Amino acid sequence: MTPSRDELAWMYRNMVLSRRLEETISKIYFEGKTPVFNMANGPIPGEMHLSNGQEPVAVGVCAHLTAEDIVTATHRPHHQAIAKGVDLDAMVAEIFGKATGLSGGRGGHMHLFDPKVNFACSGIIAQGLGPAVGAALSRKLRGLPGVAVAFIGDGAANQGAFHEAMNLAAVWKLPFVCVIEDNSWGISVPKSASTAVARNDVRAAAYGIPGHYVAGNDPLAIYEVAGEAIARARAGAGPTLIECETYRLAGHFMGDAEAYRPKGEKEALFAADPIPKMRARLLAEFGFSEDELVAAEGAAADRVAAAIRFARDSADPRPEDALTAVFA
């Protein structure tokens, strides 16, 4: 399964959009936080988990999804939210804690909810699995179309919730795909020290479902494997477990000194940055022109600038609105 030219353009555009957004956020994040770093200060307070480097997984999977499909994501959700089509203005405004944000400032960057495109995320490791399985059950019970994808990190595969959700999805043969983003680190603990198996796809055997590992942080390879799994789910053949090798170019959160990284790892990761690699392939193998890609990159930068402007110009929420929306 090979992406069409339009799909390739979509994948590249969304990878660049996510990267530009995070580069911009990472600059704004330090406003008000220098010379003394205090997480509570600045226009973007709180923890900030960047996904740069992991964009191939988001676009390789979401290229197969439409708004009616369901995605649950993690505490590191920006690339997936963008690839799922979450409204960028409202998403950035939420990250800024503004009244115009997705939830009017009640959620923040780890709690982005956009029901219009069936996107949700959560700050707790492995917590998105249950709701994704439940949404898949909802579609199956009602005979409605739709596949649910839970994105998790490699560390989440060691949570009890992972086992429960995978078993439930498999025993009920639900239209569900679990996509593990293996960035090889759980904050400071390497996968080799936390996980008894080198690759989590082998755990699929425990649920009697297909498991696939995709090496190389390659959006085209991810596209191919995810496409098969999602088609399988749509056909009613049940869930699939996919683990994708990917790289976290930044720390666990902004401010992470990353002293746990082996010497030279960061340099190697940046040398393998998936965006320039895809760019080169689009030019060399898929007939894209330099002008086309420059235009796409410019459009992404403009879109990010507009979203940031929207967020900055938006009003703070009224403090007393904190007391609303507890119940439906």
Added chain:
Amino acid sequence: MTGTIVKSNERKLTIARSMAEALAQEMRIDPTVFVMGEDIGTLGGIYGNTRGLIEEFGPERVRDTPISETGFIGAAVGAAQDGMRPVVELMFVDFFGVCFDAIYNLMAKNIYFSGGHLKVPMVLMTSTGGGYSDGGQHSQCLYGTFAHLPGMKVVAPSNAYDAKGLMTAALRDDSPVVYMYHKGLQGMGWLGTEPGATVHVPEDSYTVEIGKAKVVREGRDVTIVSLGIGVHHALKAADTLAQQNVSAEVVDLRSLVPLDRDTIRASVAKTGRLIVVDEDYHSFGVSAEVIASVVEHDLSVLKAAPVRVAYPDVPIPYARVMEQFCLPNPAKIVAAWAQMAA
């Protein structure tokens, strides 16, 4: 209830049967309602509250689950957000320890995290209570634990009429409702059953409004506030007190969230005295909240310091004499009055 004249139109049901009836009636009119939990299918629920459902609605809508509370409660949240109205059963409330993340970090928070754009219409049914020597992991009430955390409505019926009406109301609510039923009220013979919980239940569907307490016995001298099985202890104590010429008013909270503070305050304003009966732990719980509702509102109505009859702050012991020593009962309520009146 021996000696009571049974009226010809009376239709007495246990709480178990009234819960199952409410579920069945709502499942007939709303195809998005479905039930998941351990042993809720063929067995009909350990406590009988899903009996008959699988026969009528089949195993797709009445789903026995693996022993995976985190998995299926989390799944219910996702199904609710996707437009269904799932009902899940946590067999014993004590088991919340294995799945509280799905309950309070997901179920209770996602409406808020979405800024009110999402509904999470689901019901979490769970059994509470001890008194039958099931030990400290199968006997707790934990009302205060759930009621403390924002984002969940919490109800706890004391009789079959309220049980049906609260269940129907919960099924129609767009927010998550924790439905806490007491094992000693279920009408399951093997648990020992409070006969006062088995009352007339209309056959037609009806709702009991969530967030409304009820004065179940009027009185002048003291207000006894309770919920679940404690209401029956309070009514028995009120009978004893009446023989001493003390007129006790009994308030059945029925809901903990929202808490009907107005009904509590109005009753205490009338009687001037307050006893709170709660099978949940003594400290940091429902009993303190009820007292705070009165004293932070108007201290001047009180003629005496309020008294709590609650479970001591110890894990629940197994030995019958030890557990019975710890549990609230009518005699303790009568003694509380004596202490208050002294």
